[in-house]
Amino acid sequence: MRRPIIAGNWKMNKTSEEAILLSNGIKRDLFDIQNIEIVLCPPFTSLSDVRDVILDTNIILGAQNMHWQAEGAFTGEIAPGMLKHIGCKYVIIGHSERRIYFGETNETVEKKVRAALKENLSPILCVGEKLKERENGKTFDVVSEHVEKGLLGVGEKEILDVVIAYEPVWAIGTGKNATPDQAQEVHKFIRGILSDKYGKEISDNVRIQYGGSVNPDNIADLIKEKDIDGALVGGASIKEGSFVDLVKRASDIVKEK
Numbered sequence: 431m432r433r434p435i436i437a438g439n440w441k442m443n444k445t446s447e448e449a450i451l452l453s454n455g456i457k458r459d460l461f462d463i464q465n466i467e468i469v470l471c472p473p474f475t476s477l478s479d480v481r482d483v484i485l486d487t488n489i490i491l492g493a494q495n496m497h498w499q500a501e502g503a504f505t506g507e508i509a510p511g512m513l514k515h516i517g518c519k520y521v522i523i524g525h526s527e528r529r530i531y532f533g534e535t536n537e538t539v540e541k542k543v544r545a546a547l548k549e550n551l552s553p554i555l556c557v558g559e560k561l562k563e564r565e566n567g568k569t570f571d572v573v574s575e576h577v578e579k580g581l582l583g584v585g586e587k588e589i590l591d592v593v594i595a596y597e598p599v600w601a602i603g604t605g606k607n608a609t610p611d612q613a614q615e616v617h618k619f620i621r622g623i624l625s626d627k628y629g630k631e632i633s634d635n636v637r638i639q640y641g642g643s644v645n646p647d648n649i650a651d652l653i654k655e656k657d658i659d660g661a662l663v664g665g666a667s668i669k670e671g672s673f674v675d676l677v678k679r680a681s682d683i684v685k686e687k
């Protein structure tokens with residue numbers, strides 16, 4: 431059975447002090463959750479502070495981005511090995527905000543996915559269509575391109591270390607989540623792509639999260655769906671109460687799933 435994963439993407443929020451407060455609260459309130467993998471992805475500047483707070487707990491550290499090169503003259507960038515060294519297990523790759531505002535392409539995303547795996551980091555590969563693309567009936571074309579190109583260099587042995595996050599761009603930060611049916615339809619489609627590439631047995635074990643305006647009120651219906659294995663959460667992850675409620679509600683559903 432796939433262990434669901436809920437990751438909080440704090441984006442460009444929280445000073446180190448605030449990050450320590452938030453992660454301490456989450457640690458205190460979620461210490462006994464075992465059936466969900468809980469990941470916190472603070473900004474680079476708070477990674478080591480949050481790492482110290484969650485050391486030896488059920489909470490795992492992740493980063494929001496990285497460069498694909500191991501080192502060098504890339505001012506302002508962070509290398510995979512630096513993330514590993516600081517204690518990250520996960521790294522978000524190809525978030526739509528990176529694609530839209532920072533010019534990331536399927537090609538750079540693929541390089542990052544490979545570089546992460548080489549460093550024993552698990553990439554959370556974000557894929558998803560924009561509103562216009564959905565309206566024009568292009569959802570499956572866009573998603574398959576993101577998945578196929580993003581995983582071009584990923585072999586059978588590595589795919590189980592990858593998490594895929596289906597994040598329709600129109601649902602991110604808008605308060606308008608995909609319905610469980612809409613999300614399940616795309617998750618099933620993604621699992622089909624994985625099955626064609628890696629075989630059914632492997633694809634049945636790859637985790638696919640949903641992301642886009644997930645909150646404590648909609649998580650239960652989303653995570654009930656057969657192919658939805660957790661969530662990538664933005665806005666609701668930077669308030670202690672909402673993230674804690676969301677994870678607890680998901681945990682209750684997973685017990686019944």
Ligand code: PEP
Nearest residue numbers: 602603641642643664665
């Ligand atoms: C995200 O940025 O990955 C995200 C899903 O944001 P939000 O939950 O705020 O829609």
